Amino acid sequence: MNEITGYERKDGRFGIRNHVLMLPAVSCVNGVIHRISREVPEAVCFPHAYGCGRGGPRDLEILSRIFSGLIHHPNVGGAVIIGLGCEIFNTKSLLPLIRDAGKPIEVFNVQEDGGSLKTTEKGIAAARRILSEVGSQPRTALPWDKLMVAMECGGSDAMSGVTANVAMGAVSDWLVEKGATVIFGENTEMIGTAHVLARRAKNAKVAKQIEEMIERAEKLTREVMGDLASLVISPGNMDGGMSTIAEKSMGCIFKGGTTTINQVVDYGEASSEHGLILQDGPGYDGDSMAGLAASGSQLMFFSTGRGTPAGFPALPVIKVASNTRIYEAMKDDMDVNAGSLVEGQPLNGLRVEMIDLMTRVINGEKTKAEVNGMDVFTLMTVHPPF
Amino acid sequence: MKDNILIIHPRDNVAVALRTLGGGELAVAKGIEGLRALEEIPASHKIALKDISKGEEIIKYGETVAVSTRDIKKGEWVHTHNLESKRWKK
Numbered sequence: 056m057n058e059i060t061g062y063e064r065k066d067g068r069f070g071i072r073n074h075v076l077m078l079p080a081v082s083c084v085n086g087v088i089h090r091i092s093r094e095v096p097e098a099v100c101f102p103h104a105y106g107c108g109r110g111g112p113r114d115l116e117i118l119s120r121i122f123s124g125l126i127h128h129p130n131v132g133g134a135v136i137i138g139l140g141c142e143i144f145n146t147k148s149l150l151p152l153i154r155d156a157g158k159p160i161e162v163f164n165v166q167e168d169g170g171s172l173k174t175t176e177k178g179i180a181a182a183r184r185i186l187s188e189v190g191s192q193p194r195t196a197l198p199w200d201k202l203m204v205a206m207e208c209g210g211s212d213a214m215s216g217v218t219a220n221v222a223m224g225a226v227s228d229w230l231v232e233k234g235a236t237v238i239f240g241e242n243t244e245m246i247g248t249a250h251v252l253a254r255r256a257k258n259a260k261v262a263k264q265i266e267e268m269i270e271r272a273e274k275l276t277r278e279v280m281g282d283l284a285s286l287v288i289s290p291g292n293m294d295g296g297m298s299t300i301a302e303k304s305m306g307c308i309f310k311g312g313t314t315t316i317n318q319v320v321d322y323g324e325a326s327s328e329h330g331l332i333l334q335d336g337p338g339y340d341g342d343s344m345a346g347l348a349a350s351g352s353q354l355m356f357f358s359t360g361r362g363t364p365a366g367f368p369a370l371p372v373i374k375v376a377s378n379t380r381i382y383e384a385m386k387d388d389m390d391v392n393a394g395s396l397v398e399g400q401p402l403n404g405l406r407v408e409m410i411d412l413m414t415r416v417i418n419g420e421k422t423k424a425e426v427n428g429m430d431v432f433t434l435m436t437v438h439p440p441f
Numbered sequence: 442m443k444d445n446i447l448i449i450h451p452r453d454n455v456a457v458a459l460r461t462l463g464g465g466e467l468a469v470a471k472g473i474e475g476l477r478a479l480e481e482i483p484a485s486h487k488i489a490l491k492d493i494s495k496g497e498e499i500i501k502y503g504e505t506v507a508v509s510t511r512d513i514k515k516g517e518w519v520h521t522h523n524l525e526s527k528r529w530k531k
Contacts (some may be wrong), residue, residue, distance in 0.1 A: 213485035216502070217447060217457055247527075251504060296457070296486035298499075298519070299526040302506035309502075360485070378485070397447065397459045 057410065059417045061197035061353070062132065065157030069201045070129035071353045071417045073192060074099045074369050075185045077135045077178070078122065080149060081106030081142035087171050088137055091178040098135070098182045099368045101125065101432050107142040108440035118144050120323040121434050123152040124349025126160065130369045132189030133159040135181045137174060140166030159185045197417070200234035200329060204413075205347035205355040205370075206310040207239070209340035212295030212360025212377060216306015219358030219377035219393040225406040226356065226413065227312030231330050238326065238352055239311045240334030240343050242272035247301030248308050252333070257317045264319040268335045291361050310358060322435055323349035340365055341433035344372075354417060356409075364388040365431045366424025371416050374423060375409075388423050446470045446488060450503030455487040455519050457501075462488070468516070479516040487519040499524050 061069035075098040079088045085102040092100040105118060122144075126134050134156075138146035146162050153160060161181035168174040206223050208215055227237045245252060249269040256262035297303045317328040322336040323346045336346035340357075344367045347355065355370050357363075360377035362385045376382035379394035391409055396402060416422055424430075446456040446468045462468060462478040468488060482488045492515050493499070499507040499519060507524040517523070 213457055213487075217449060217485075247506075248504070293521060296483060296520070298487070298521050298524055299507045301504075301526065302499075302501055305502040305504055305506060397444075 057414050059197045059199070059202070059414060060194040061201075061417065062129070062192050063195055064129050066127070068129040068351065069197045069353070070132065071197070072130040072369065072371065073132040073189050074130055075133050075135065075182055075189060076101060076125060076128075076131045076369060077137070077182060078125065079103065079106065080122075080136060080138035080144065080146050083107070083139045083142065084137045084165050084171070084174075087165060087175050087178060090171075090175040091135070091137075091182055094179045095182040095186070097186055099430075101368050103432050103434070105434060105436070106144055109436055109438055110143050110441065111438045113437045115144060117322060117435055117437070119148070119152060121345055121349045122149060124323050124325070124351065125369065126153045127156050127351075128348065128369055129351065130353055131158070132192065133185035134161075135178050135185065136160065136162045137178055138162065138164040140164045159188050161185065194419075198234075199230075202230070202354070202417070203236040203238060203326075203350070203352040204230055205238050205344075205350075205352035207340065207343060207347065207355055207372075208241070208244075208307055208310055208358040209365065210359040210361035210363035211292055211297070211303065211306065213297050213306070214295075214377040214394070214397075215358050215360040216303070216309055217377070218396045219360070219375040220306055220310035222391075222393045222396065222402065222405050222409060223310040223356050223358055223375060224312040225402060226409050227310065227331065228314055229406065229410060231312065231314045234329065236326060236329050236332060236352075237311060238320075238332040238334055238347055238350060239308075240322075240336035240346055241307060241338040242268055242335055243276060243338040244300075244304050244307040245269050246273045246276065246304055247299070248304045251305075252308060252316060255313075255316050257315050261316055261319060265316065265333065268319055268333070295360055310356070320350060322346045325351050337435050339433075339435075341431045342435040344370075345432060345434045354413065356413075358393070362388070364424065364427065364429040366422070366427075366429040368430040368432055371422045372424045373409075373412065373416060387427065388429070390423050442469050444470045446473070448473070448490070449501060452500050452503045454490050454493055454500050456490055458482040458484055458486055458488055460484045477516050478518075479514060480518050482518050489513045489515050489517045489519050491515050493519075498527070
């Protein structure tokens with residue numbers, strides 16, 4: 056029961072997908088990535104808006120951690136990286152970080168490889184080579200303790216914290232019991248809950264990290280939003296019945312379940328512990344997903360009440376609707392209807408249904424976001440561009 | 442009769458409407474008797490389970506999520522018009 060398989064990587068981790076990743080080092084060459092993608096649609100394309108124009112140490116640290124985390128990601132079997140040449144974080148800075156990745160990686164630079172069209176041709180050939188190389192790798196038994204599952208919520212309504220996040224929390228507890236790792240972030244959505252989360256920390260050090268993380272998030276929110284700080288929840292959230300950030304936060308942290316918090320990691324940073332992990336990352340869905348993915352999670356649950364179709368390029372994302380209305384209205388985007396809880400389905404029944412679906416998705420069944428190609432890739436930045 | 446509100450935690454002084462309740466409609470949940478919506482409560486919004494005085498904490502999930510800015514009657518809609526964030530005063 057609940058046997059799972061995956062692709063064993065040289066670093067000992069397991070992927071549940073075997074993607075070839077196509078990553079531009081800088082936004083200037085997104086067009087090359089798009090052209091390659093049209094010829095080789097099986098490869099997973101990661102266009103983005105970054106790679107240059109932000110030279111501060113924190114922005115560079117985030118960029119290198121996210122790019123390196125995605126290239127090393129266990130769901131990635133190989134990669135084609137396209138650089139420009141003069142960007143601040145160019146492929147020469149990236150190469151030392153990925154030398155030990157233990158997977159086929161080919162790197163091209165538009166300024167050295169004869170312009171965009173010639174680089175496209177080289178990229179197409181490389182993507183096809185790597186696809187055929189990784190395509191023969193078989194799936195083998197995947198131990199649950201090699202699995203890391205991310206819990207995310209976005210486009211929330213008041214039911215997100217009552218149905219979907221409660222059900223995801225029950226799945227989180229089940230996964231931790233199985234020896235797996237569960238990670239969630241969105242520090243702005245923890246504001247007002249420091250006392251609740253710190254109570255559950257493994258030790259005083261982790262409790263202090265939790266308090267400091269939430270205090271920083273709160274301070275930053277106040278600095279940026281001023282008098283509007285109490286409105287950090289979106290107008291859509293308010294229409295959905297949530298009145299304050301603390302109310303939204305309580306519903307948000309439910310999705311991580313009730314187990315001990317073993318570690319706090321930085322944005323995009325890998326964890327060294329199992330069990331429940333918190334990530335010091337932002338609440339914005341796209342940025343948050345990139346951080347959780349770069350940390351090495353192979354799979355994500357994503358609850359939504361207002362309804363967002365967003366998925367992530369290398370990660371199966373299971374969308375959990377918090378209410379039956381949005382599940383029906385966006386049926387092509389939703390994998391689970393947690394609205395069934397208010398119609399009398401017991402929580403345990405929904406939990407079992409979600410664990411069965413998760414098992415099938417790990418073993419290869421595509422989620423709605425995967426089928427529809429609803430890929431979103433953005434990442435956190437801390438300074439404006441120069 | 443089917444429940445139309447949900448009380449998440451026994452400490453809570455507000456409940457969540459599972460569907461839009463009309464003004465005067467009876468609110469139904471286990472352990473609740475004679476609670477009527479005094480006005481329309483939109484689906485997934487909060488209804489006061491008891492009289493809440495001005496300055497009193499709004500409790501949901503068993504935790505404080507806001508503070509009332511005026512007296513709120515049992516059965517009233519509880520939202521941004523009659524509460525404020527405890528941490529960030531409006």
